[in-house]
Amino acid sequence: MLQKGKDVNLRLNLLSIYTLNKNWHLKNEAILMKHFNAIINKLQSLRIQYPKGTVNNMLYKELGNGIYGNIVKGISNKKEFDTLTGQMSRVKASELSIPILASWTIAFIRSVIG
Numbered sequence: 001m002l003q004k005g006k007d008v009n010l011r012l013n014l015l016s017i018y019t020l021n022k023n024w025h026l027k028n029e030a031i032l033m034k035h036f037n038a039i040i041n042k043l044q045s046l047r048i049q050y051p052k053g054t055v056n057n058m059l060y061k062e063l064g065n066g067i068y069g070n071i072v073k074g075i076s077n078k079k080e081f082d083t084l085t086g087q088m089s090r091v092k093a094s095e096l097s098i099p100i101l102a103s104w105t106i107a108f109i110r111s112v113i114g
Helices: 004-022 026-047 055-072 099-113
Strands: 079-082 087-090
Touching (some): 026 055, 055 099
16 A cells, blocks of 8 residues: 555655656756656565555556656657547647657567567
């Protein structure tokens, strides 16, 4: 279960990624990767403490997927249905969208999976 200290630490790490994204320079890539890896590793270590299929295990999995989802959001030309206008519109990037990190992540996963 998420504890207050862990939740605050996760939010601070996400804020660090947000700050680096707003002031993006290639020289910050190593710092960004360090923060991203730390967050994902922490979520994975918390996730494996619970049996597969339990609420806590699924919660940590969804947190990791959500972080990755925001990093890749808006990179492709995907469309979504806007319920306010009743029209399809292009998905816009979030404040956490980072194309370099997204491409590194997917390349790493594909190389591991084969």
